[in-house]
Amino acid sequence: MPRARAKLFPTPDDAETAFYDAFERADLAAMMAVWAEADDVVCIHPQGPRLVGFEAVRESWVQIFAGGAQLRVRTTEHRSFDGQSLAVHNVVELVAPPGENAPVTSIFATNVFVLTEGGWRMAMHHANVSAEAQAQAREEAPPPHTLH
């Protein structure tokens, strides 16, 4: 039986689709099959630190998926720069909890893919909550000073 790791992504789009699919399903094996197994991969989650290297990135997804929230993600406003062995996609992620009328958070994401012997893999994911969504969250939450 083929291992998940053996899966090939013939294009950057295929790798990106697999990334968001793994994210929605909170599937760690599928998520890490998308990433290049390299020491120089970079991942910046919204509000998170800058993680460098496959293991640090893997650990972050372990923690995110341990939270149990299965989020819906739709990407829009795609912009791409495609090279022969390197591709950059910038998208707006519309992220929401399950449910018809759940609030949607918009996140700006830059996804970088590299062509490896195992097909296209993710080398970087840089995401931050849009300023508009941040302001909205502050309106809805108590001011941070009350948390101290």
Added chain:
Amino acid sequence: MPRARAKLFPTPDDAETAFYDAFERADLAAMMAVWAEADDVVCIHPQGPRLVGFEAVRESWVQIFAGGAQLRVRTTEHRSFDGQSLAVHNVVELVAPPGENAPVTSIFATNVFVLTEGGWRMAMHHANVSAEAQAQAREEAPPPHTLH
């Protein structure tokens, strides 16, 4: 006399150096000479919207430089993915107002460069203030609710 626009950047590093140099000097012509003159360039300033296209990006720098602040920027923790016609750099920007003991803000930035007929140019700049720096700013500022 050669126009500033005619300047060539032989490598992505040269274009990146020129980008931060123009930023520090608040030099609009030098800044826009770094950018690819294309409708699909993308710029996300910290706390800003997602700007697409040369004119929108240019207008944002007009506004930033009109503020008059000449900031010092040092980049560190460089990670690069370099292709034949596309390059991605991820850096931590340490940004500070002039002065010896000025507070430093750390910003995560992804810079994308494309090889054009006019040498390497910037095609994307995606920057956000690190969560650590954001938390620090909130500590130092009054909570947002008092602004309304």
